[in-house]
Amino acid sequence: MSVSAPDIAPKTKPGLKLDLKTVGPLVALALLVLLGISLNENFLSYNNLTNVLARSSFIGIIAIGATFVITAGGLDLSVGSMAAVIAGVMIMVMNWLIPTFGVSWSVVLAGMAAGILLGGVAGVGNGLMITRGRIEAFIVTLGTMGIFRSLVTFLANGGTLSLNFQVADVYRPVYYDGLLGIPYPILVFALVAIGGELIMRRTAFGRHCAAIGSNEQVARYSSINVDNVRLITYILQGVLVAVAVLLYVPRLGSASSTTGVLWELEAIAAVIIGGTTLKGGYGRVWGTVVGVIILGLIGNILNLQSFISPYLNGAFQGVIIILAVLLQRPRRAS
Amino acid sequence: MSVSAPDIAPKTKPGLKLDLKTVGPLVALALLVLLGISLNENFLSYNNLTNVLARSSFIGIIAIGATFVITAGGLDLSVGSMAAVIAGVMIMVMNWLIPTFGVSWSVVLAGMAAGILLGGVAGVGNGLMITRGRIEAFIVTLGTMGIFRSLVTFLANGGTLSLNFQVADVYRPVYYDGLLGIPYPILVFALVAIGGELIMRRTAFGRHCAAIGSNEQVARYSSINVDNVRLITYILQGVLVAVAVLLYVPRLGSASSTTGVLWELEAIAAVIIGGTTLKGGYGRVWGTVVGVIILGLIGNILNLQSFISPYLNGAFQGVIIILAVLLQRPRRAS
Amino acid sequence: DDTVTIGVSVPAATHGWTGGVNYFAQQAIDRLSETYPNVEFVFASSPDSPKQIADIEDMVSTRGIDALVILPGDPDAMTSAIKQVKDAGKFVTVVDRQLSIEGVENLYVAGDNPGLGANAAEYIKQALPDGGNIVILRGLPIPIDQQRFDAFMGSVEGSNITVLGDEFANWNRDDGFRVMQDFLTRYPEIDAVWTQDDDISLGAIEAIRQAGREDEMFVVGGAGMQQILQAVAAGDALTPVDVSYSPAMIATAIELTTSHFTGGIQVAGRYILDSTLITQDNVEGFLDAESPF
Amino acid sequence: MSDGTSAPMQPVLAAHRISKSFGEIPVLFSIDFDIRPGEVHAIIGENGAGKSTLIKILSGIEQPTSGTITYDGQTIVLPADGKAEAMGIVLIHQELNLAEHLTVADSIFLGRELKRGPFLDTSEMRRRASAVMETLHVRVDPNARISSLSVADKQMVEIAKAISRDARVLIMDEPTAVLSVGETQTLFEQIRRLTARGVAVVFISHKLDEIMELADRVTVLRDGQLIATVGTQSLTPDSIAQMMVGRELSNLYPPKHEPDVDAPVVLSVNKLDAPTVRNISFDLRRGEILGFAGLIGSGRTAVAEAIVGLAPRSAGEIRLNGKVVEFTRVAQSVEAGLAYMTKDRKGKGLLLNMGLRPNLTLLTLDKHLRAGFLDPASEERALERATRRFDIRARDPSVAVGRLSGGNQQKLMLGKTMESEPDIIIMDEPTRGIDVGTKQQIYHIIAALAAEGKSVIVISSELQEVIGLSHRVVVMRNGQIAGVLEGAEITEEEIMRYAAGIKQSGHDERISA
Ligand SMILES: Nc1ncnc2c1ncn2[C@@H]1O[C@H](COP(=O)(O)OP(=O)(O)OP(=O)(O)O)[C@@H](O)[C@H]1O
Numbered sequence A, B: 001m002s003v004s005a006p007d008i009a010p011k012t013k014p015g016l017k018l019d020l021k022t023v024g025p026l027v028a029l030a031l032l033v034l035l036g037i038s039l040n041e042n043f044l045s046y047n048n049l050t051n052v053l054a055r056s057s058f059i060g061i062i063a064i065g066a067t068f069v070i071t072a073g074g075l076d077l078s079v080g081s082m083a084a085v086i087a088g089v090m091i092m093v094m095n096w097l098i099p100t101f102g103v104s105w106s107v108v109l110a111g112m113a114a115g116i117l118l119g120g121v122a123g124v125g126n127g128l129m130i131t132r133g134r135i136e137a138f139i140v141t142l143g144t145m146g147i148f149r150s151l152v153t154f155l156a157n158g159g160t161l162s163l164n165f166q167v168a169d170v171y172r173p174v175y176y177d178g179l180l181g182i183p184y185p186i187l188v189f190a191l192v193a194i195g196g197e198l199i200m201r202r203t204a205f206g207r208h209c210a211a212i213g214s215n216e217q218v219a220r221y222s223s224i225n226v227d228n229v230r231l232i233t234y235i236l237q238g239v240l241v242a243v244a245v246l247l248y249v250p251r252l253g254s255a256s257s258t259t260g261v262l263w264e265l266e267a268i269a270a271v272i273i274g275g276t277t278l279k280g281g282y283g284r285v286w287g288t289v290v291g292v293i294i295l296g297l298i299g300n301i302l303n304l305q306s307f308i309s310p311y312l313n314g315a316f317q318g319v320i321i322i323l324a325v326l327l328q329r330p331r332r333a334s
Numbered sequence C: 001d002d003t004v005t006i007g008v009s010v011p012a013a014t015h016g017w018t019g020g021v022n023y024f025a026q027q028a029i030d031r032l033s034e035t036y037p038n039v040e041f042v043f044a045s046s047p048d049s050p051k052q053i054a055d056i057e058d059m060v061s062t063r064g065i066d067a068l069v070i071l072p073g074d075p076d077a078m079t080s081a082i083k084q085v086k087d088a089g090k091f092v093t094v095v096d097r098q099l100s101i102e103g104v105e106n107l108y109v110a111g112d113n114p115g116l117g118a119n120a121a122e123y124i125k126q127a128l129p130d131g132g133n134i135v136i137l138r139g140l141p142i143p144i145d146q147q148r149f150d151a152f153m154g155s156v157e158g159s160n161i162t163v164l165g166d167e168f169a170n171w172n173r174d175d176g177f178r179v180m181q182d183f184l185t186r187y188p189e190i191d192a193v194w195t196q197d198d199d200i201s202l203g204a205i206e207a208i209r210q211a212g213r214e215d216e217m218f219v220v221g222g223a224g225m226q227q228i229l230q231a232v233a234a235g236d237a238l239t240p241v242d243v244s245y246s247p248a249m250i251a252t253a254i255e256l257t258t259s260h261f262t263g264g265i266q267v268a269g270r271y272i273l274d275s276t277l278i279t280q281d282n283v284e285g286f287l288d289a290e291s292p293f
Numbered sequence D: 001m002s003d004g005t006s007a008p009m010q011p012v013l014a015a016h017r018i019s020k021s022f023g024e025i026p027v028l029f030s031i032d033f034d035i036r037p038g039e040v041h042a043i044i045g046e047n048g049a050g051k052s053t054l055i056k057i058l059s060g061i062e063q064p065t066s067g068t069i070t071y072d073g074q075t076i077v078l079p080a081d082g083k084a085e086a087m088g089i090v091l092i093h094q095e096l097n098l099a100e101h102l103t104v105a106d107s108i109f110l111g112r113e114l115k116r117g118p119f120l121d122t123s124e125m126r127r128r129a130s131a132v133m134e135t136l137h138v139r140v141d142p143n144a145r146i147s148s149l150s151v152a153d154k155q156m157v158e159i160a161k162a163i164s165r166d167a168r169v170l171i172m173d174e175p176t177a178v179l180s181v182g183e184t185q186t187l188f189e190q191i192r193r194l195t196a197r198g199v200a201v202v203f204i205s206h207k208l209d210e211i212m213e214l215a216d217r218v219t220v221l222r223d224g225q226l227i228a229t230v231g232t233q234s235l236t237p238d239s240i241a242q243m244m245v246g247r248e249l250s251n252l253y254p255p256k257h258e259p260d261v262d263a264p265v266v267l268s269v270n271k272l273d274a275p276t277v278r279n280i281s282f283d284l285r286r287g288e289i290l291g292f293a294g295l296i297g298s299g300r301t302a303v304a305e306a307i308v309g310l311a312p313r314s315a316g317e318i319r320l321n322g323k324v325v326e327f328t329r330v331a332q333s334v335e336a337g338l339a340y341m342t343k344d345r346k347g348k349g350l351l352l353n354m355g356l357r358p359n360l361t362l363l364t365l366d367k368h369l370r371a372g373f374l375d376p377a378s379e380e381r382a383l384e385r386a387t388r389r390f391d392i393r394a395r396d397p398s399v400a401v402g403r404l405s406g407g408n409q410q411k412l413m414l415g416k417t418m419e420s421e422p423d424i425i426i427m428d429e430p431t432r433g434i435d436v437g438t439k440q441q442i443y444h445i446i447a448a449l450a451a452e453g454k455s456v457i458v459i460s461s462e463l464q465e466v467i468g469l470s471h472r473v474v475v476m477r478n479g480q481i482a483g484v485l486e487g488a489e490i491t492e493e494e495i496m497r498y499a500a501g502i503k504q505s506g507h508d509e510r511i512s513a
């Protein structure tokens, strides 16, 4: 608030306003949890909660990358297809290495390395076209979305790429096991979230993302290398997509042209539900985590009840998404 | 790239720059046409051209609405599902009126009226939530996208809603016939495009859209009723979706949960290929028309050849979309 | 001019089964073009009905096809467009899905969707003679799914089988996994799962294994995916049977259509490929090491 | 402080025969300019003369079309994009240059964040931000978001940002345009402190008294040409003005007409309460120029915005020509003949990405309709008229207004407001960033409007302007009216007394003529 007048005009309390905007997603989450509890006594069970969190972890990790991209004023529509291509290539690499290295962890590690590498390269590709090529991010990533999707269909010959069964058995624990009862996917998700929050809040890079998204020219005049920062957000996004895929592949051991369809929309929705501004300039990673969990719970709750016709699942989802954001909407801009 | 050394550095000439930005989509279109001609002698045939234009007209009419929404700084992801619901309701209304009115044009007209009305109402719904409810357009229309999609699934009971065959025969000419050899869909598309271009360029409303998209505060201080203008863009979008559906129903005679899937992405892509700015503030309807035709031709050209594996169609599409925009990319913003 | 052009139009590979359709179609095309140098094929794979209509329009107006083999993604939406191809004097073969008016196609090659549902139901009734609880993982909300579902429900009606719940799993492994996990949370007692599709089954099976409840129930899928068939052959108690609904029917349709032009045989009428119950006893006939599906 | 031209020291930064064109359009012709350690070198000139362009070149934001730059005697090419800051050349842009989403502390340290290990040292940055703001006597929370600050506070943040840099050359483009007298004085103190340490300062302002007070040397630009560089001692405000404008500037302010005490009251505000202001009552007569004075943030803008319907009103009554009006949207007030010109031209006044024509007619598009459609020819005529009347200089008429010089943007905004032909005009800081020559024209326009029977409210932080123009002056303090001055009472001292709260009229007294 500016200096301005004291003791008069009780203006809309900034405290309350700030609070709603901050706790909005949390309130929505709490309401959903209450709904879940009221529908099914198993809702709060260890099994159900770890199930929901573990399967939300892919989108979650991707959405954390998207938080950076969007905060810096960008957009990445290609993440779903990128995930599919990375999964496909990982599987092919592992299958292809078995004759040489046998069924072993080294094959899995090589596959993982290939995945991360590919994610980074895909991110570099998107990022360079957007920053150096000066093409609208929406178009670049819409284009690469088509390209990646085609590529995986082509690699899988229209069908499904399946991981060799023995390697899959070696790899399986990465999704299904855990530490101290917490499945690995949840642990990785938590680590990425904490790291993301730290980077966003506590590093110059995070600050620069917000500055660029808020006002690119100001950032440039402050001698921030706008192109590089933006490029890094896309690379980060690519690498995080790959990390998500590292957890995805051991779950079902396959990839096809349907892998990751619409993940981009889900990730962006989670980011915005979490309170990040779509036009850039302000992002919060913890909000994204809440957004992801909200989306995960909606699906879970729908499966736990029988009142709503399955035909109307999408409508329920739509209503909840709107309500979750309604809870944190700004008052009339002045 | 930025301006580098001194000494009469011949800066990118503003004349040329403007031209490229303007003719970019046209150049892309011309190149595609040349490619088409080289691939197949029938490419330029009357039949092929009217086929391509007529089937592009649905997306075209929707994309013209999207041009206004986007110019005014908004976004509508719900158009595809909205189209499905409108088609479904139109079919139900017509089927339901047959017992009363018999198979006649009046039934078709009643169906059309219902469609337009529903489109307007859907637009009002989106618009009110965005303007009065102050919820991010992305979220509102993502929500209604789910809601509309569910609704049509529900109405169709998970299957397909089919128009009574006799009424379909009455209605069919609206897609397949024409005036002076030009199919009606192309005529309607042309009319909507001309009207849209006039509204955008030559009316206060068009100017207001650009002003709002450019800077909402300035618009407000310039006595523009920001909320109303924005609301009208969504209503216009809804009505134009309905107009597109009026042409779509006689072509397919049915509606199901898969009707109109991904139309929103195609419409937005056409708008941006045409040179409208995704963040708002500048829009051009003729550009959108060119964008729609480019997208239509890509599909057509893919069918003219057998070199590219159908699995890679999406990749070809992606590359062309990126190239089309590359042709009009801005030089380094200063 | 004795060259013949045959258009083949199928839906894009948006799930495993359509992936198989794409695969078998291309394989048949490759094989037949080699055998018959004077037959040219035009292949298109389309994500939705307007695109599929566009594709067949293009085949007629720019590629000059003599025959069309089509697996319509949404038959109701495609009917009038296919009828136009027929009216233009082309030979039309429709695969898998019934058009909404009769007598358009010259040749109809189809699987049996209601049969798929009914066969699965019959097996479950027989496997659970004392009754039991089952859950259903459906595909996408489109007519095929509805036909399978209706037939299944019709068949279990009046028996002592209780359908606990049904949700859409979109013919997709990931969704099969997700929905099954939640069903396992929700229902402590499940005796059988009907997924009507092997892709969904694969996801559901992983969820059941994760929950450690593979001894309590079995899964009946559909379509005859090799991975499941191998499990059937191996006597896996979790997947004792499968119901055939082979995507290779597209290849049959292409072959028949080609022979109409090359072999001088008049082919016409309806070829219905039964949805048979595949058990450990007859699984040999369905195994095919080459098939990607 | 150095003593002007007499002690020629080696310049830190110098420009030699610098020319600059934007596309085909030349804006600077062979300019020589240098700046020495410890001096304040002012640049003055009319709007669009090329001042901002020159200093952008001197700080690497723009590259010259020809000519060279030397730094410490070495010929160099300055790095682009503010990287010259690392070399000690720091620029405060003419237009506010802050990212609205960031906090004050974030903004001050943007691009050179303090770190502890890999992480930001936020507490240290906050502490240092507070300390700088302290030296500038600005009371803003370092955690406040920029978007919540007033224009003046934003400017102070910019200044804080600049002086907290380790500058050898500090270039300021009209830093005082949005500042009050007090804030200006604080800034000058800081500038003197810096020059004493040998920092070289380039200072641009249209306020000639500031130039006289602060500068050691003055460079005058006109139409992109260098007119002269002279020591300040040899100048008077009149001679500077003459060099700038190229003609004699006699009376800055037009002669005041006697206010007509019988003229009808056209606008009457009674006990108005609105966000940040309370109990506002005053009358405005036909043909009257009513000044609004007060410290920045005293609520003058808030009053204006509440009157025209831009801000909600919680209590009170507004009468226009005797009739009670309830404006909830600006369109209604414009319709009723009451127009408000904002002081925030960049954020609320102009569409920076659009051309002059759409900006000029945005408020009054209805006047350019023919058969329901816009008539570009009619808009073009309006632009020609406004260009002549307000002397808007755009070398390239198709340029986006964001590229116009600051003063010309202001003139365009004035033209836009006047397009609605209002009977009552509220002008918020009407001459912000305008050169003296044009200022004189604008003052005469305002006087002529009043003589025609229009009424004008002038909100201004330049006391001279309020005093020179107004028939009566309302002084605001802390969101309330502290007093109303008339005739001989209208003096700087008297206004300051009310504005500072030393003097106050009775609380419930109805304040009117
Ligand atoms: N990027 C640009 N593109 C085109 N023209 C420009 C650009 N920047 C400045 N100009 C033009 O250069 C001329 C000089 O502008 P400049 O901003 O240097 O003036 P100024 O002396 O600072 O004026 P003021 O006192 O109004 O701030 C103006 O005619 C302006 O329109």
Ligand SMILES: Nc1ncnc2c1ncn2[C@@H]1O[C@H](COP(=O)(O)OP(=O)(O)OP(=O)(O)O)[C@@H](O)[C@H]1O
Pocket: A001, A002, A004, A011, A334, D150, D151, D152, D275, D276, D294, D295, D296, D297, D298, D299, D300, D301, D302, D303, D305, D311
């Ligand atoms: N806390 C607030 N709540 C709502 N509006 C505010 C608040 N603070 C300022 N404003 C509005 O912001 C705008 C500009 O504020 P600013 O502080 O520059 O002006 P002001 O307080 O009116 O002072 P001045 O006398 O300098 O014009 C005004 O419209 C004012 O009503």
Ligand SMILES: [Mg+2]
Pocket: D051, D052, D053, D094, D173, D405, D406, D407
């Ligand atoms: Mg300037």
Ligand SMILES: [Mg+2]
Pocket: D150, D151, D296, D297, D298, D301
């Ligand atoms: Mg103020």
